[in-house]
Amino acid sequence: MEFYKILEMWYLNNKRNLPWRNSSNPYFIWLSEIILQQTRIQQGLDYYKVFTEHYPTVQDLANASEDEVLKDWQGLGYYSRARNLHFSAQYICNELNGKFPTTYKELLKLKGVGDYTASAIASICFNEKTAVVDGNVYRVLSRYFNIDMPINSPKGIKYFKELAQELIQNAHPKEYNQAIMDFGAMVCKPQNPTCETCVLADGCIAKAKNLISSLPVKEKKLKVKNKFFNFIVIDNGDLTVIEKRTGNGIWKNLYQFPLIETNKPVDEETLLKHDFFKNHEFKNMDIALYNPEPWIHKLTHQHLHTHFWIINTKHIENFELTAWKNIDDFAVPKLIHNFLEEYKTK
DNA sequence: TATTCGTGGTC
DNA sequence: TGACCAAGAAT
Structure with a gap:
């Protein structure tokens, strides 16, 4: 047949x-x-x-x-x-x-x-x-x-x-x-x-x-890059700050917390020297590293070594604000979703 | 044309 | 556990 x-x-x-x-x-x-x-x-x-x-x-x-x-x-x-x-x-x-x-x-x-x-x-x-x-x-x-x-x-x-x-x-x-x-x-x-x-x-x-x-035979030419993500989670109790990703990279047009990408893991002192904190002053802020051990989010071509930094402050200026109660209305990457699931229960 | 784009399952 | 794979396409 x-x-x-x-x-x-x-x-x-x-x-x-x-x-x-x-x-x-x-x-x-x-x-x-x-x-x-x-x-x-x-x-x-x-x-x-x-x-x-x-x-x-x-x-x-x-x-x-x-x-x-x-x-x-x-x-x-x-x-x-x-x-x-x-x-x-x-x-x-x-x-x-x-x-x-x-x-x-x-x-x-x-x-x-x-x-x-x-x-x-x-x-x-x-x-x-x-x-x-x-x-x-x-x-x-x-x-x-x-x-x-x-x-x-x-x-x-x-x-x-x-x-x-x-x-x-x-x-x-x-x-x-x-x-x-x-x-x-x-x-x-x-x-x-x-x-x-x-x-x-x-x-x-x-x-x-x-x-x-x-069989089948496949040419393998996959090289995985390591990237280091620092998400800045601003929190005044009711409100936070999220941004829409632009450009043509991963997660285009999805939402995330403000991101500081570095070429290696950084401590608090180094992070605070970044331009982000020069452009945005936080009065009476309290910053804390949420996860001392990085979350390693594995994509096909990249491993994202991720830290979430929590900024507690009563004064958020020069940001578009989003209410925590509305956060689920926005499309976010799985990595952010996982964080939100954990963070909101605390 | 080689690279990039997510997340989850399988062994 | 890391490598491979999944009803591929765009650039």
């Missing part, structure tokens, strides 16, 4: 029951695909529920503010996804008269929609034969056909896309694309794949050559 047919049959009997699979509405499929980029289904489920309930149509999403959308995205990470989702919703409503794009080519024009997502929506909603290539597909194909070309090299990306595109030619695109992804997630897993009961085992070259654990 052909490759695609085995997967389609397997899918018929083993597919997962996921909320967006009850729909062919491109708006819902789009939401699910953006939420699931680089994200496990279990982690995305609650967010899918919130977004479909809070923004039942693309118009509702377009009418919301970015702050509102980011608040609902809080905790999921890769926040450009939320900003692009909101931007593209407005683009669809304003430029496309609310009509969702219906082809791979047009879907690609949406911010935040790349080759994978355009292929997924085009195949699932419009039956277009565009093969998805995600982490699951790389794994299944590299093993079954024993391909050791690095999946994150330009040649590898092109090669796997072309192979996937060949394999979908005689298939039902909607079912086949979801089949190979489910199969990769449930059977041909990164670790401990269940080769003993695998329906593709007979033709799997990597299994025959005992190469399963070494």
Whole structure:
């Protein structure tokens, strides 16, 4: 039996029951695909529920503010996804008269929609034969056909896309694309794949050559930077100070306490010499280090060594103030959220 | 085109 | 426990 047919049959009997699979509405499929980029289904489920309930149509999403959308995205990470989702919703409503794009080519024009997502929506909603290539597909194909070309090299990306595109030619695109992804997630897993009961085992070259654990091949070029964050938590009992992050780095457009970044851990004396305290005078202030041991927040490319400094003062000048009771209205990074959860109970 | 963008799970 | 991975995309 052909490759695609085995997967389609397997899918018929083993597919997962996921909320967006009850729909062919491109708006819902789009939401699910953006939420699931680089994200496990279990982690995305609650967010899918919130977004479909809070923004039942693309118009509702377009009418919301970015702050509102980011608040609902809080905790999921890769926040450009939320900003692009909101931007593209407005683009669809304003430029496309609310009509969702219906082809791979047009879907690609949406911010935040790349080759994978355009292929997924085009195949699932419009039956277009565009093969998805995600982490699951790389794994299944590299093993079954024993391909050791690095999946994150330009040649590898092109090669796997072309192979996937060949394999979908005689298939039902909607079912086949979801089949190979489910199969990769449930059977041909990164670790401990269940080769003993695998329906593709007979033709799997990597299994025959005992190469399963070494495929797929990925070039690793990850260097982690250490950064040192000092958050200034100003507190007069009722009010505090938070700022919106600008620029193009992490957590763009999320909120945080005023931040002093240093190139190494600093003590109180050194911290107080920073420009921040030259620009802002605190009368009768009392400063205390909240966490003597740094919280090390680990991101993919950076380790953030974080200290929270509490400034108790009755006189806060030259700041925009935020009431503690309203602090939960703002979208904050997980790191700040964790701090708030601890701090407000004290 | 190499780098950057979060958070959580797995072993 | 640190390395790897997760329905990738933008720059």
